[in-house]
Amino acid sequence: SDIPIHSSCNASQTMQIKRGLFDSKRLAREAADHILLSGNTSDLFQTYFGAQADPAVPLGIYERILEGDKTGTLLRCDDPDQNCATQDGWNGHWRGNNATEETVICNLSFQSRLGLERACENGFKLGRDNVNVYWGADLLHRMMHLPKVTNGYITHVADTHEDMMKIAIEQPDQSVKNQHSIQEFAFDVWTRKYISAEGSAGATATESASASAAATSTAAVQDCHTHADGSVHC
Template identity: 45%
Template structure:
């Protein structure tokens, strides 16, 4: 009888002592599975930088102003893209600036301004090339061969650029006012110089409003990659759709009257002219050509 009780006790002890070992093994297996899963995860968007990087040379005030300006540039480009997607060639603005060419290219350029990876790009407020200090009325420049992904913004820009909430105010018209009146159009121009955005395809084929309109009729394939056409379209549809809905402020090109210049005499040749041409804002292209506006 005692033998049977002892045998039963030993069997129960064996089962009891075996149970924790099995539990530990299961726990170990579960832990191993959980730690291995993160290492196999893949995030295709990791490292995608959509915001425009700003250099440490911009102090807190300049950084805030420039950051807002870049945000408005993105808003301007986004709306330009949305307008084309909404209306296509039914839009008189699309016909006006891009003719009968495909809308896919301008849509693509605006989308690159908004969504392309900006890794490596840099906006800076110092003056590494000394253009701000040495060039008259210099508001900024793409650094070109010195640093193809960098853009310098000079103090003058922070003094004179306007925000998009003033479009169609203070006498502004698309046809007659400076294209770089606003931060958004000025910076749209500047980012289209940077190969990260332009893929070395967007260029200057028109130099002003009338040139841009003529190019759309003559060679719409060039309009789709023309920096001025992309800027003019963006600000014109912003004015019509957002700033002054249904009205806009395109304006009409004002013809400049040619005045007959009097012949200078010895007596008055040393006197300063009564009218003096306003200084122009200039920047240098990658081929060394200086572009002024």
């Protein structure tokens, strides 16, 4: 089932969100099928989660996103907490204690988010650039914050690509529930099948370092949000 869309989203916004949810399903389905076929033996799985990681954990997360009951959840566009209006560069946010099953999509998302058919274009590099620039990956991220979808199980242990690779080796029990690992694995699997055999990978460490500041400060790829305790995560 899909997350319901609030009436505050106009017709154009609703169409864009629905397309984004469709893209999220494409990513999650491809990732789940990859794990069902290969378990933890594939190179991609081991890169993102580790050779010793339990494949049942990310598989379950993808399946919950795809098929889990989303009654009571909501995507809205009316900025009830005024974060879109007051926080520069925010594309959206989870409402936290104000409404734990709701996520706000800010106007900036409708100006900057891309469909999956544009994956890997214009020099986008997975490992250097923020995958949330794509609607499908961004809405995967937003669904993972909703307790109804993932029971608060998702963590932010590693946000950078370098840190994700590190915990896959050193903490596979954490990598399988790390938000960015879940997102990037799905995106990498999908793009390698439908866009290019190499996907969007290939940014070198030097490229990553030189582009990091610019990539993370660009409004089009920010993904800040509030947590239930009121803390802000970007």
